[in-house]
Amino acid sequence: MFFASDNTGPVHPDVMAALAAANTGYAPGYGADALMDEVRERIRTVFEAPEAAVYLVATGTAANSLALATLSDPWSTVFCSPVAHIQEDECNAPEFFSGGAKLTLVPGGDRMTPEALRATIAGEETRGVHGPQRGPVSITNVTERGTVYSASDVAALCAVAREFDLPVHLDGARFANALVATNATPAEMTWRAGVDALSFGGTKNGCMGVEAVVFFDPKQAWEFELRRKRGAHLFSKHRYLSAQMAAYVTDDLWLRLARKANDGAVRLARGLKAAGAGFEWEPQANMLFPSFPRRLHKALHEAGAQYYVWEGDLDGSDPEEALTARLVCDWSVSDESIDSFLDVLRS
Structure with missing residues (x-):
């Protein structure tokens, strides 16, 4: 009777088998392995996004924090729910990796509404040089209270962000659970709705420890690569991340x-x-x-x-x-x- 967290469960046998298969011979490091090429193409296919930039890290905190840092300036603020994982459970990592960008909480519960988001964004950037500048919106799906945004819900929040010319990040630690719950396609829940960057979770859903960061506009790619390396989250034996993700996105596992x-x-x-x-x-x-x-x-x-x-x-x-x-x-x-x-x- 183990219900503490989906972090506490075992690794799926297909993922373990992929790790074992990768654990032979030699392979280039730092993401230059052939498996990573396979992962990149599979994720692009799954999301119907042939130009997407795809990267792997080992933890959800790294995925969220590095993605948000790439979308932020140090003087920005990130708009999120009061119970977002980036607010409650990441020890100020988004602020740390961004060099100082703060979080501004959108009033309400676990699910932001377009009205509350619009009012909160409008309330910032009103003090000139003395206050934080508007930065990205971060949406958590599945939320930290187990509720789900539909693709149209995500699109409505993205539309508000676009009114202010702000990028949108989706924290998808349980992204697969949200898709299954709503019957949306990966594309409908992300770039078609207006999402710029996705933290695509694997660890909570049968992997040993791997998350993908997907930028639907590849213009962010080089900056993310630099931030990942500088933040000590570029694995040298990267093939073990690639092997997990390759198994994860094969045959809709x-x-x-x-x-x-x-x-x-x-x-x-x-x-x-x-x-x-x-x-x-x-x-x-x-x-x-x-x-x-x-x-x-x-x-x-x-x-x-x-x-x-x-x-x-x-x-x-x-x-x-x-x-x-x-x-x-x-x-x-x-x-x-x-x-x-x-x-x-x-x-």
């Missing part, structure tokens, strides 16, 4: 794994609702935030369930007080583990 995770979340959410759990955010992808009594949280933890109590104190005194959990399904989740979790909850 990335979408099949996301569909398995999303389907597991649907099964889990159905059982939780039947058991009386409430949801602050309606589940839409592979991440759930149900609320149920403290006594049931304690029973689940005692039974070996692994997940985060998101809101509330597990050690509080009132057994009936509702606490909110965060439950995340990864590609390897089984019906048996979900049913075991629900059996404890019901008992």
